[in-house]
Amino acid sequence: MHEASLAQQIATSVAAAIPPDRHGDVRVIRCLVGELSGVQPLLLEGAFAVVAALTPFPQARLACEAVPTRVHCAPCDGTFAPVHSRYACPQCGTPSSDVVAGTELLVSHVVYEAPATAPSP
Amino acid sequence: MPQPTVPQPGAVQGHDVSIALLKANDWAARAVREQMARHGVLMLNITSSAGSGKTLLLERTVAALKDEFRICVLEGDLETERDAERIRRHGVQAVQITTGTTCHLEAPMILQALERVDVSQLDLLIVENVGNLVCPAGYDLGEQSRVTLLAVTEGDDKPRKYPRMFLSTDLVVLSKADLLPHVPFSVDAAIADVHAVKATLPVQVVSAHTGEGMAPWLAWLRDQRANARAGTAAVQLPARATSAAPALPAVPLAH
Ligand SMILES: Nc1nc2c(ncn2[C@@H]2O[C@H](COP(=O)(O)OP(=O)(O)OP(=O)(O)O)[C@@H](O)[C@H]2O)c(=O)[nH]1
Ligand SMILES: [Mg+2]
Ligand SMILES: [Zn+2]
Numbered sequence: 001m002h003e004a005s006l007a008q009q010i011a012t013s014v015a016a017a018i019p020p021d022r023h024g025d026v027r028v029i030r031c032l033v034g035e036l037s038g039v040q041p042l043l044l045e046g047a048f049a050v051v052a053a054l055t056p057f058p059q060a061r062l063a064c065e066a067v068p069t070r071v072h073c074a075p076c077d078g079t080f081a082p083v084h085s086r087y088a089c090p091q092c093g094t095p096s097s098d099v100v101a102g103t104e105l106l107v108s109h110v111v112y113e114a115p116a117t118a119p120s121p
Numbered sequence: 122m123p124q125p126t127v128p129q130p131g132a133v134q135g136h137d138v139s140i141a142l143l144k145a146n147d148w149a150a151r152a153v154r155e156q157m158a159r160h161g162v163l164m165l166n167i168t169s170s171a172g173s174g175k176t177l178l179l180e181r182t183v184a185a186l187k188d189e190f191r192i193c194v195l196e197g198d199l200e201t202e203r204d205a206e207r208i209r210r211h212g213v214q215a216v217q218i219t220t221g222t223t224c225h226l227e228a229p230m231i232l233q234a235l236e237r238v239d240v241s242q243l244d245l246l247i248v249e250n251v252g253n254l255v256c257p258a259g260y261d262l263g264e265q266s267r268v269t270l271l272a273v274t275e276g277d278d279k280p281r282k283y284p285r286m287f288l289s290t291d292l293v294v295l296s297k298a299d300l301l302p303h304v305p306f307s308v309d310a311a312i313a314d315v316h317a318v319k320a321t322l323p324v325q326v327v328s329a330h331t332g333e334g335m336a337p338w339l340a341w342l343r344d345q346r347a348n349a350r351a352g353t354a355a356v357q358l359p360a361r362a363t364s365a366a367p368a369l370p371a372v373p374l375a376h
Contacts, residue, residue, distance in 0.1 A: 036285040085281035095320030107140040
């Protein structure tokens, strides 16, 4: 729903996190997008493609990795994936909504291309 | 840090980073939560689809509680002051937050709105979020409790279609209960669907129109308010004893 503003936010936070002299070298920005984050990876990539030209890294593309939901089951001391939003352990049947993965929304990795001419030693 | 080797021209290098995209929101939410805890204010975040009856429930709620509690309502909408005006008609302070194109409230918007509110003079701060069951779920506003309305006109199969919202909420209100005779909605099926997502979630059946179910809803609210005060007493006593910071100047009520 708010992929466009998230794409802007990705650009701003990556720009702040990496040295300005490397901005032009950024080629890929990887994001982790939880299944429960309410964000569609494809829409976010598309939104970023639209705003990329206006960011400090016009040649960068966004690559999102969807993170499946995992829920902790205390009796089994393990995790399970809810099926059709049923938050109960398939092993022992205990209900749990202790979500340990699937809500994340973060930039995990930045790929640069080294400048065409190597800096003189 | 080890000296990086000089890469060949055109070579590709990767760097692992971890930049949480909602960090700014979570920082602001913490500031809001601390402000509420300092003054023992109960803050609620009311969420639902568009038109599920949030504002009517709040109108009835402030009418019933305004002599008992000092209340302020923050109204989140894409456009217009309409919902805030509906609250003000009851003689209760309301601040409209217009989000423009943003489909949810974010915690920095709450901090900004609170500049117009004297939190030290409040018992209850109620935030009506933008009508949307998806996006508001991911944004902590600093509330103590979240309440989600599901109107009986929306269908009893919604909880498992919007699991994040129901996972993150503390109370479900099945609203517009007076319409039950007219719509194919099973209260039992809705409750089962809620509990498939979060087995411990309480559900209340309410009609703001007829007043049915208002009493247990108000009782739940009073309970939450008592918890907020008790929390303040527990955390605040040592802090007060050592606090030498001057009080902030009183901010006049905006409305
Ligand atoms: N029959 C009936 N109608 C209701 C009830 N509560 C609200 N409504 C009606 O539902 C419509 C929407 O109510 P609102 O209170 O504006 O809903 P809302 O959730 O605040 O709407 P947004 O802020 O636009 O998302 C209005 O026409 C209300 O009169 C109820 O308990 N019973
Ligand atoms: Mg409303
Ligand atoms: Zn188990």
